[in-house]
Amino acid sequence: MSRMPNLVLAEAMRRADCSNKGLASRVQLVAQEEGVILRCTHVDVKRWLEGVQPRPATAKFIAEALSRKAGVRFSLEDIGMGGVLTPTTLERGLEYADAVPEVGSRLLGLTRRDLVDDPLAVEAAVVPSAWTQPLLTWLLSRPEPLPAGNGMQVNVGESDVRAVRMTTQLFMKLDFQFGGGHARAALAQYYVRDVSPLLEGKFTESVGRELFSAAAEVAQLLGWTAYDLGRHGLAQRYMIQALRLAQAAGDRMLGGRLLGNMSHQANYLGNFQQAIQLARAAQEGSKGVASGTTMASFLAMEARAHAGNGDDAACSQALREAEKLFESRNVADDPEWISYFDDAELAGEGAHCFRDLRKPLIAQEFVGRCLELTDPVYARTLAFIRLVQAATYVHQGEPCQAAVLATEAVELAGSLKSMRYLRYVSDLCTDLKEYRGNREVESFRELVSGKYPSIA
Structure with a gap:
């Protein structure tokens, strides 16, 4: 019976800049400190990378060895040795984190399981009630300090953030042209290898805000493409975590977009009342900062939800308001990610309604x-x-x-x-x-x- 390679362990070793021989010797050292005589060579490491699961104690030694080398904490899950994704871990994806560092850990867990098509993640159910807490917490949130990175991995600058935003735009265009299933694995891999390490880096306050906003865009697209691919529970979890990143960034307009996307999914799944609430929360929470185009898109989502609910009058009113805002918009105020919402897109929303x-x-x-x-x-x-x-x-x-x-x-x-x-x-x-x-x-x-x- 063939095994699946442990790509998560390979990624952890890459992040720690640790070779097979280097890891073997470090694992032996950690074991010795625990009073365990462990024979370990590069051949054992090769077998782990090929998918062989070591004993639980050895797995803990591996995680500790990589943690010391990288200067960041690796859990058993972070090295691909936590077993299949547990329902508990999936539930954490539905929770709106109090502390921002928890978001990065949850997103890594989701993307790693997403990459290997873990059935429990792919087939995870949508929990409609889970939209309520993020909605309320985001609406009532206040500016918060960003977590201080340990700085041991990378110094993050404006050019790094620009690269993330430009790459996200490329993936977004592929999504529009070919659907959410095209190049989606590459997007998840990009988050794991390139974006996630930046969140643990060292940055100034202004760069940090932009970085968390850019990372939220990547997580948003992971959620949106999962939704388009029919992985609805996974999509819901990505978007909830993306909203928390947007909150940390202080990006109210992007937060509104994420609530608009949640409304879109809720409407598609027949949860019309929640779709209405999510769309209205997007509007209320971004008043005074959202551009005319983005606010029109939020109103269009509300109109779609009213139409699904069979409310002609409310739908028509929301659609009229969207058209009025769109006609008076100033595109110079728009973020790059809303560029897709043009006259054709607004007309398409009306057609669906x-x-x-x-x-x-x-x-x-x-x-x-x-x-x-x-x-x-x-x-x-x-x-x-x-x-x-x-x-x-x-x-x-x-x-x-x-x-x-x-x-x-x-x-x-x-x-x-x-x-x-x-x-x-x-x-x-x-x-x-x-x-x-x-x-x-x-x-x-x-x-x-x-x-x-x-x-x-």
């Missing part, structure tokens, strides 16, 4: 505007809006046109890696069931059956 409210003619007006303005490079956005358009024709009792549009959407989607997209396709197939026998509908169903057997 009126699709959910079963007002197909109004929805089609928004669809037309969105299709006209969307850059063809954004395959996921175009696939979503085409499928929304197809749904509006089903609602009008025009299955032929719906099937034709849906066929175009599936063909244009290509190798899009998005479970949200697949749900749109699945939902449309369900809507079209009553029209079985129709030539265009059957042709669409055959296309879906061949391309996506699991949802046909």
Whole structure:
């Protein structure tokens, strides 16, 4: 039976700048201090790296040896020897940490298990009640001092923060173009290898604030891509921890964005009241600091939640407010991460709202505007809006046109890696069931059956 390589141990050794032979001798030394005669060579280290699990006592010696060498504390989990992720550790991901250093530890635990597709992490359940504490704590938070790094690993400067932000933007573009499943492992690895060590470094107050904000952006994208990939419990945990980093950074606008993302996910999962609360908290907590564009996006999330809840009046009001703010916005006030929220994106939100409210003619007006303005490079956005358009024709009792549009959407989607997209396709197939026998509908169903057997 083949074993999985212990990539977590390899990463810990890299961070500690420790070779196989070096670790072997250090482990022996730690064991001797504990009164244990332990024969350990580079061959044993090689076997550990290949996935062989040592005895519990030896694992503790390894963690202690690496901790001393690196100047930071490594737990058994930090060296890949804590066993599979426990439910207790998963629960910690749902908690809003009192101390900022706890956030870094939790995010490392999530990313490491994410990287090896740990079933307990991948299949973790969403806990709707877990959104409440972060929402309230963030709303009532006050400025706080940043943790003092030990400075033993790296001195962090403005250029390091710029590099993190630029790299995050690259991953964000890949997400928009190819879906959350594309290059996601590389994003998680980037956080583990490049971002996390910076949080333990030495920095000035101003650089530290920017660093924690940039790290929160990375964690936000990890959460968003997990959501798009259907890993909802993992996504919820990433976003909660990202919100805590944004709070530490004093970045209220980014905190609002994270609550907006939580609202988006809650709405998608059918938790409409919580989606409304999260979107409103995003607005209230970032008043006076959020740009017109970001505030419009928060209002759009509220509108989407009202639409899911079947409240036409509240949806229309929130959408009107979003449009008014968007029309008067000053793009110079916008952070880089909101650049995706343009006229096409706002029109797309309107299309989703009126699709959910079963007002197909109004929805089609928004669809037309969105299709006209969307850059063809954004395959996921175009696939979503085409499928929304197809749904509006089903609602009008025009299955032929719906099937034709849906066929175009599936063909244009290509190798899009998005479970949200697949749900749109699945939902449309369900809507079209009553029209079985129709030539265009059957042709669409055959296309879906061949391309996506699991949802046909």
